[in-house]
Amino acid sequence: xxxxxxxxxxxxxxxxxxxxxxxxxxxxxxxxxxxxxxxxxxxxxxxxxxxxxxxxxxxxxxxxxxxxxxxxxxxxxxxxxxxxxxxxxxxxxxxxxxxxxxxxxxxxxxxxxxxxxxxxxxxxxxxxxxxxxxxxxxxxxxxxxxxxxxxxxxxxxxxxxxxxxxxxxxxxxxxxxxxxxxxxxxxxxxxxxxxxxxxxxxxxxxxxxxxxxxxxxxxxxxxxxxxxxxxxxxxxxxxxxxxxxxxxxxxxxxxxxxxxxxxxxxxxxxxxxxxxxxxxxxxxxxxxxxxxxxxxxxxxxxxxxxxxxxxxxxxxxxxxxxxxxxxxxxxxxxxxxxxxxxxxxxxxxx
Numbered sequence: 504x505x506x507x508x509x510x511x512x513x514x515x516x517x518x519x520x521x522x523x524x525x526x527x528x529x530x531x532x533x534x535x536x537x538x539x540x541x542x543x544x545x546x547x548x549x550x551x552x553x554x555x556x557x558x559x560x561x562x563x564x565x566x567x568x569x570x571x572x573x574x575x576x577x578x579x580x581x582x583x584x585x586x587x588x589x590x591x592x593x594x595x596x597x598x599x600x601x602x603x604x605x606x607x608x609x610x611x612x613x614x615x616x617x618x619x620x621x622x623x624x625x626x627x628x629x630x631x632x633x634x635x636x637x638x639x640x641x642x643x644x645x646x647x648x649x650x651x652x653x654x655x656x657x658x659x660x661x662x663x664x665x666x667x668x669x670x671x672x673x674x675x676x677x678x679x680x681x682x683x684x685x686x687x688x689x690x691x692x693x694x695x696x697x698x699x700x701x702x703x704x705x706x707x708x709x710x711x712x713x714x715x716x717x718x719x720x721x722x723x724x725x726x727x728x729x730x731x732x733x734x735x736x737x738x739x740x741x742x743x744x745x746x747x748x749x750x751x752x753x754x755x756x757x758x759x760x761x762x763x764x765x766x767x768x769x770x771x772x773x774x775x776x777x778x779x780x781x782x783x784x785x786x787x788x789x790x791x792x793x794x795x796x797x798x799x800x801x802x803x804x805x806x807x808x809x810x811x812x813x814x815x816x817x818x819x820x821x822x823x824x825x826x827x828x829x830x831x832x833x834x835x836x837x838x839x840x841x842x843x844x845x846x847x848x849x850x851x852x853x
Contacts, residue, residue, distance in 0.1 A: 715839030
């Protein structure tokens, strides 16, 4: 082939190039934009202009759409968007698109307050629960945004997508984490004993593996996350520590040792305490069927920081996390390095 023929062949297979930026607030909600030209919400972003890199385009779009100055350095996902997946008008001749998703980070209240919208195009911005994205965005955009958010939490690097679906799904993708709403528990955390007369309704454990990661249970049918533990029962004398040992064994076939009391959460709407402990994982068996629900939880190891991102605990989550790391130090367990979340599929002893 001549250079001219080769160039014409490649041009005939050319795709568009686009960019978007995933931004969350400190509660883990995702920034989306309401625009006048589409019925769906969008992430900040747009087309990559001639001569630009995708990262440069992302920075430019943030400036144009939010009046925010940022240097984009971290990618989350690259999506191959097929022509068939987009219901574009025929006259547009949409050939397909390579769309990059970049990490815009976690924005503080000051950064959010500094947003200034252009006079046209962007009508409003809002932060929404990840589980609400499919109802607000086009199906492909929602899949892409959730895949990118899971990739950010997982920390395995840039994921490759086809029409928003990962080519190599992580355990978070396979279970569908964040596809259902996170339970909203914005309860104050108190690093002290439960006051006399206050009923303990829940006892959960931050169960540490020797590498500093903790055991998290994922519901197989909803993707919802929880820590091991449960409700004290009368036959157990209402002992919260005995509860978390029993429930962790029943839910996860995991044995705990060296429990350290962290404190309790108080519910403003109900006079009760939800106590929290830290403990060391000693061993874990084959995945059991939870006698309370009849389901088998997906068991994963995540850093405490990754675990917090799977919940909606509000500002008090930071206070609980501090107590968790103090207890981790008492247990002589190192702080976990950030690494991909991994599934525990079989018996293991530490």
